[in-house]
Amino acid sequence: MNKRSAPHLGETQILKAVIDKADLEDAEQSHLSVCPTCRHRVVEAENQFLRLGEMAARYAPQPTRPLRRLPYREKRTAAPWMFGWRPALASAVGILLLIVSLTWWPGAPWRHGEEPVDTAGLERIDDTVLMAEVEALIDEALPVPYLSIAPEDEPRMTDDFMRFVAPVTENDSLTLYRFKGGWASWQRFV
Amino acid sequence: MPLQNLHPDPGGKRLAAYVQEAARGVEGAFDPIVERFYPDIFKMVYYRTQSRTDAEDIVQEVFLQAFKKIATLKAPERIRGWLFQIAMNKVKDYYRKKRWQKLFGKFPEYVDPQDSESRQFQRPDAEKRLQRGDFWKIFNRLIKKLSKMEKEVFLLKFFDHLTISEIAQILNRSESTVKTCLYRAMGKFRKESAFQRLFQEGWT
Numbered sequence: 001m002n003k004r005s006a007p008h009l010g011e012t013q014i015l016k017a018v019i020d021k022a023d024l025e026d027a028e029q030s031h032l033s034v035c036p037t038c039r040h041r042v043v044e045a046e047n048q049f050l051r052l053g054e055m056a057a058r059y060a061p062q063p064t065r066p067l068r069r070l071p072y073r074e075k076r077t078a079a080p081w082m083f084g085w086r087p088a089l090a091s092a093v094g095i096l097l098l099i100v101s102l103t104w105w106p107g108a109p110w111r112h113g114e115e116p117v118d119t120a121g122l123e124r125i126d127d128t129v130l131m132a133e134v135e136a137l138i139d140e141a142l143p144v145p146y147l148s149i150a151p152e153d154e155p156r157m158t159d160d161f162m163r164f165v166a167p168v169t170e171n172d173s174l175t176l177y178r179f180k181g182g183w184a185s186w187q188r189f190v
Numbered sequence: 191m192p193l194q195n196l197h198p199d200p201g202g203k204r205l206a207a208y209v210q211e212a213a214r215g216v217e218g219a220f221d222p223i224v225e226r227f228y229p230d231i232f233k234m235v236y237y238r239t240q241s242r243t244d245a246e247d248i249v250q251e252v253f254l255q256a257f258k259k260i261a262t263l264k265a266p267e268r269i270r271g272w273l274f275q276i277a278m279n280k281v282k283d284y285y286r287k288k289r290w291q292k293l294f295g296k297f298p299e300y301v302d303p304q305d306s307e308s309r310q311f312q313r314p315d316a317e318k319r320l321q322r323g324d325f326w327k328i329f330n331r332l333i334k335k336l337s338k339m340e341k342e343v344f345l346l347k348f349f350d351h352l353t354i355s356e357i358a359q360i361l362n363r364s365e366s367t368v369k370t371c372l373y374r375a376m377g378k379f380r381k382e383s384a385f386q387r388l389f390q391e392g393w394t
Contacts, residue, residue: 015376019347019369020354048389049376053348055388056233056329059322061242063232067224067250070257 009038017042018049209266212257220257223269228253230270231277234350238281240326248284252277271356274346278360328384335382340375343368 009017009028016023017032024032032038205226211219231252236245255276263272333341339361346357354372358365379385 011377011380012373015373015380016369018376019372023369045376045380048380048385049348051389052379052385053351055325056237056349059325060233060236063228063242063246063249065246065250067228067253070220070224070254 008035009041014038014041014045018046205269206266209260209263209269213261213263213266215261220260223256224253227270227273230350231273234274234277234345235281237345237349239284240330244284248277248280252280255280268359271352271359274350274352274356275360278342325388328388332379332382332385335378336375337371339363340371340378343371344375344379347372 009024009032013024013028017038021029021032032042205223208219208222212223228249232245232249235248235252236242239245239248252273256273263269333344336344342361343357346352346360347354352360354365354368358368361368
């Protein structure tokens with residue numbers, strides 16, 4: 001088939017040819033090389049975009065302010081690492097580490113006033129206090145209100161008084177048991 | 191002029207030598223670089239900000255940063271793309287800042303006194319200024335039809351005259367992605383009647 005008689009390039013192919021002819025298929029490239037109509041369309045499209053760019057350049061104003069003097073001397077005297085965000089970040093991290101290490105350091109000067117915490121000693125103290133409370137409960141089994149009702153250190157509360165209050169009864173098994181000499185006497189009595 | 195030949199050779203080896211000298215801190219070595227690229231970078235920034243004073247401020251920042259960081263440029267022949275990349279980042283910063291300013295409503299929208307329409311008719315070159323204003327109005331209408339990426343690729347190719355590989359490098363995209371975006375952007379432009387009118391109504 002005659003290449004020239006092949007269908008003309010479409011709009012996309014024309015645009016591809018404007019940017020890069022190598023993007024066209026082999027058949028399209030062959031057609032373009034022989035078809036004056038398609039070649040004309042490519043040139044026309046190319047010119048349109050070129051002219052648009054030229055117009056933009058023409059209608060853009062010219063700068064009126066010259067560029068201010070570049071700081072050549074500053075650049076030479078100041079080492080690049082002295083300024084910028086990196087040194088600032090490094091300083092910040094350094095200060096943070098210093099604060100953290102000083103806060104946690106046991107030998108820090110402001111920590112001398114504090115007693116070292118002896119956990120075992122504290123536990124021993126707790127044990128002693130607990131045992132004292134237990135012994136106090138053994139000695140004073142009754143609650144405080146009852147103690148005032150029957151105080152043991154009342155001098156008038158003699159054995160005679162107690163016998164008066166609760167006389168010994170012969171039938172009282174417990175009293176009998178108590179006064180007659182224990183289990184053996186009880187056995188005899190029964 | 192074919193598009194492939196439009197990308198100008200920025201002084202070839204001599205410019206690379208200046209870049210190397212500037213990187214070593216040789217006094218005055220950066221001046222020829224500024225002289226060579228100042229108009230290109232100014233236009234590039236102007237196309238994106240459409241304010242002469244803002245563009246001038248941004249270009250100052252671009253060259254100051256380039257001057258400070260030139261020692262980090264490993265390939266001196268890539269100076270052009272590198273400067274465009276810095277400028278691109280500065281333009282992004284400019285828009286970020288502007289967005290914040292708008293959000294808080296602290297600063298009024300800046301009107302460039304030389305570009306303001308109110309003064310256009312009082313000057314002797316009023317007709318030219320009016321035409322300029324109309325061109326940018328039409329252009330802004332057209333560019334709004336493109337996505338962010340298509341717009342950037344289109345501007346870098348046809349307004350800033352960068353090569354596909356330079357654009358890919360600046361935008362950190364593959365060349366095929368750049369080309370795809372470019373084809374799409376060109377197609378959208380060509381479909382617009384306003385674009386076709388630009389070449390028919392005596393604009394050129």
